[in-house]
Amino acid sequence: MTPGWEELATPAGLGLLDRIAAERDAGRSLDAVSRALRAAGVEPALLAAALTQEELRARAVAKFGERARGMLFTRAALEQATRAEAAALHAERFRAAGCARVADLGCGIGAESLALIAAGVAPLPVELDPLTAAFAAHNLRAAAARAGAPAPEVRLGDAEALGPGDADGAFLDPARRTAGHSDTRRLASPDDYSPSLRFAFGLAERLPTGVKLGPGLDRELIPETAEAQWVSVDGQLVETGLWFGPLARPGIRRAATVVRDGTVAELTGPDDAADAEARGIGAVLYEPDGAVIRARLIGALAERLGAGMLAEGIAYLSADHHIPTPFASAFRVVAELPVRERELRRALADRSIGALEIKKRGADVDPAQLRKRLKLAGPHRATLILTRAEGRRVALLAERL
Structure with missing residues (x-):
C-alpha cells in the first residue's frame, strides 16, 4: 500500500484535506499549497497522498457533483465507480421492487450504496480491498448523516465468500481490472471478474439482482432471463446493466437509457429490433x-x-x-x-x-x-x-x- 493513504481517513488526514481545499478555494495553486505545507512540517508521504486526493476529488465532480469534494477515492475505484445519475436509476429499481436491504457486493468507494441511501434503501456493502473499504465507510457515513439514516457497516472480505447476508436484493459491480489502487489493467476474460459472473448469475436465481458491466459486454454472455439495459450519460455510453427477477420489467429484454442534463429518456423492446430498410440520402x-x-x-x-x-x-x-x-x-x-x-x-x-x-x-x-x-x-x-x-x-x- 502506498504510504500516507491509510491516514487520509483519519481525523488528521481529513483535516489536512480540508486545509488544502480551503487554500485552493482561496486561489492558491496546488504547487504553492504543497510548498507551504512542506515548510510547515507535514509528513511527506501523507502530504503526497493528500495532494493526489485533492486532484481525484476535482476529477470526481464529473461523476458525483459537488459532494465529491468531501469524499475519498483511489484512482482505480474512481475509474470504475458508477456515475451518480446511473446509480440513482439502479437504486430506484430496487426501491420500486420493494427491496428494503440491498447487498452491494464489491462496493468500491460506495457509489451504489450512496444512491441506495438517497432512495431510502439500506445498503449492505462488501469490499475486498481494505483501503477502498475504509474510504467507502467514510463516504457512506457522511451520506447517511445527511439522510438521517444509520451509517452502514462496510464488510471487509470476498463478496463471494461473505454473500448477501440477510439482504432481500443484491447489486454487483464486478471488478474488471487487476487488483490495486492505480495503474491497473483491464481484464480480458469475464471469468476473471471479481465477483465472477458465474456467482452473480447464480445469485440472480434466488434474489432480485442487478449486475453492472462494461458497455462493450459480449452479448452472448447475457442470460435469457435478464433485462439488458445500456446507459449513456451526456453522450457517453457508460454501462450495461443486467436485471433479474422483479427488477426486470415484464416484456422488456432490451433497453436504451439516455440521460442528458439530468433528464432521462428510454427506448425499450422485447428483443433486438430488426434494422429498417436502406433508403439512401435524405434531407x-x-x-x-x-x-x-x-x-x-x-x-x-x-x-x-x-x-x-x-x-x-x-x-x-x-x-x-x-x-x-x-x-x-x-x-x-x-x-x-x-x-x-x-x-x-x-x-x-x-x-x-x-x-x-x-x-x-x-x-x-x-x-x-x-x-x-x-x-x-x-x-x-x-x-x-x-x-x-x-x-x-x-x-x-x-x-x-
Whole structure:
C-alpha cells in the first residue's frame, strides 16, 4: 500500500484535506499549497497522498457533483465507480421492487450504496480491498448523516465468500481490472471478474439482482432471463446493466437509457429490433446514441422517426423531415461533396469552412489526420460525414440540428 493513504481517513488526514481545499478555494495553486505545507512540517508521504486526493476529488465532480469534494477515492475505484445519475436509476429499481436491504457486493468507494441511501434503501456493502473499504465507510457515513439514516457497516472480505447476508436484493459491480489502487489493467476474460459472473448469475436465481458491466459486454454472455439495459450519460455510453427477477420489467429484454442534463429518456423492446430498410440520402441524417446502437434498437428508433438506414449495416438513419429525439443527434444534409481528398479540400475552401467536425462510419479514415491535410481556413463551421450510401462512398456536408 502506498504510504500516507491509510491516514487520509483519519481525523488528521481529513483535516489536512480540508486545509488544502480551503487554500485552493482561496486561489492558491496546488504547487504553492504543497510548498507551504512542506515548510510547515507535514509528513511527506501523507502530504503526497493528500495532494493526489485533492486532484481525484476535482476529477470526481464529473461523476458525483459537488459532494465529491468531501469524499475519498483511489484512482482505480474512481475509474470504475458508477456515475451518480446511473446509480440513482439502479437504486430506484430496487426501491420500486420493494427491496428494503440491498447487498452491494464489491462496493468500491460506495457509489451504489450512496444512491441506495438517497432512495431510502439500506445498503449492505462488501469490499475486498481494505483501503477502498475504509474510504467507502467514510463516504457512506457522511451520506447517511445527511439522510438521517444509520451509517452502514462496510464488510471487509470476498463478496463471494461473505454473500448477501440477510439482504432481500443484491447489486454487483464486478471488478474488471487487476487488483490495486492505480495503474491497473483491464481484464480480458469475464471469468476473471471479481465477483465472477458465474456467482452473480447464480445469485440472480434466488434474489432480485442487478449486475453492472462494461458497455462493450459480449452479448452472448447475457442470460435469457435478464433485462439488458445500456446507459449513456451526456453522450457517453457508460454501462450495461443486467436485471433479474422483479427488477426486470415484464416484456422488456432490451433497453436504451439516455440521460442528458439530468433528464432521462428510454427506448425499450422485447428483443433486438430488426434494422429498417436502406433508403439512401435524405434531407436529415440521424446518428443514434451509443445506447441505442448497443441495445440493437436502431430499427425501433427508425420507426419512430419515419426513417430508414442510410446503408445496410451502418448505424446512420436517413429521413426527409426532422423529428427531434433524445435518442439521436440530428444533422441537416447541406450538400454531397466529392470523396477524393483534393477535390474535397477545394470544396471546403470554396465554402470558407475553417472549423470542421468529422464523423465517420464505414469509412477507413483517421479524422484527425484528414483534418490536418484539408488545410482548413475561413470563418464558417460545419460537419463532414464520411460513410456509405447507395453502394458507394459518400462525403456529406451537414449542420447540426
